[in-house]
Amino acid sequence: MNLVTPDFGLLFWMVVIFGIVFFLLAKFGFPIITDMVESRSAKIAQSLKDADEIEARMAAWKTEQAQMLETARREQAAILREATETKNKIVADAKEQARAEADKILAEAKLQIAAEKESALRDVRKEVALLSVQVAEKVLRHELSDEGSRRAFIDSLVDEAGKAPMQHT
């Protein structure tokens, strides 16, 4: 039964040697290796994470850039359109104003012309009236130079005057 009976000497040496080697390696061996490798793994994991983050940020930037370009283009178009509209409006307004001004001037001119015309007509009428009174004076003086004619004239006037109220009534 040699095989299945643990031998004391071997037990003793195994405990001593395994214990010593384990103590040494647990102190100066394995923790150094595993700590180093773990720190490296952590660094690699961190680097991968950072790379992912940067990639995500880059992608975000790219879309942001595209968006900015798009808005700029839209704004440019809007500004251009607005400018055109303003220009058209200003031109239209100016035209409108000019027309109104012209109309006003024209109307004023017409009124003035009408007034001038009126005053001219009044002058002419006054002149004509004066002339006709002078002509009538001259004619009367000439015609009423003799008695007979004076009498005849007075009679006609009386007749006329007599007839005239009847006509009015």
Next chain:
Amino acid sequence: MMLAVLISLMLLQGDFSAPLRSGRNDMSEVSGRNDTTSVIPSEAEESIDVAEIIFEHIGDEYEWHITEWKGKPVAIPLPCIVIEDGVHVFTLHHAAENGYTLNENGKLVNAVTGKRPIDISITKNVLSLMMSSLLLLVIVLLTARWYKRHDVLEQAPTGLAAAMEPLVMMVHNMAKENIGPDYKRYSPYLCMAFLWIILNNFLGILPFFPGGANLTGNIAITLVLALFTFFTVNLTGTKHYYKEIFAPDVPAFLKPIMPVIEVFSALMKPVSLTIRLFANMLAGHIMILSMVCIIFIMAKYGPLLSGGMTVVSVLFGVFLDALECLVAFIQAYVFTMLSSIYIGLARVKEE
């Protein structure tokens, strides 16, 4: 993977029993040989004693027997150290002068009283243990030195460090998976156990001097390993772990039975660890040795038969050696894995 393990285990266990039985029957003859200070009689040339050859290779001895040269054994003499009313140190050749002799199991006993003294001799296994442990120490310290001297964040490991890192990290990650938050406390022990077992498994497969000792196939060695695991598990268990053993949350009628079962199962864990590693490695050695012995057994049956059987046994031997390399890894892995699982079970937290 599992299937391969199962098949290899079945193969190992199946073949393991046959030579062992024949070995037991011839035990008396073996020990008789040992008494005559291992000088091989002349008739040994004719008939080969398979059991003796096998047991010499898988067992322990007080000198490292390497080969026979011109009928004389070539062996490395090792110091025998016995403690019995004082410490006695001598080599096996001078055992009689110091009043000691070998008993029927090949162990030193007092020549007068026939009692076993406290025997801490540097036997073949102890020397192998010392050499392999020193080798492991050097390898791991050199690896650690590489990591100390290089900036690991800038440089990939080279040479020894590159070879050792995957093994160490495999065990370290196993500990992380199986133990949980405080795995760092246990990782060095698991790394140590794994590397020590796998190194000695491979050295055991090696047939010549630095290797060749059947260390991990020795029950004393595997028992110590299993006890290290046992104490690690049971001395650092959480309160909850002990509560589950001694006062589990079960129906009243089970209360008296459960602690008995739990204690028994806790005690059986190191036993199963001991026997699994020991039996697997021992069986592998016995199988390979049996294959080699077939060549010598068949030598007297004529050139045709012995030639044919030599080819067959060499092919089988190559296959078994390859299988042993697989088993050497698997058994180291299984021992470490189970240790980490047991530790993980003892680190349970209250839910």
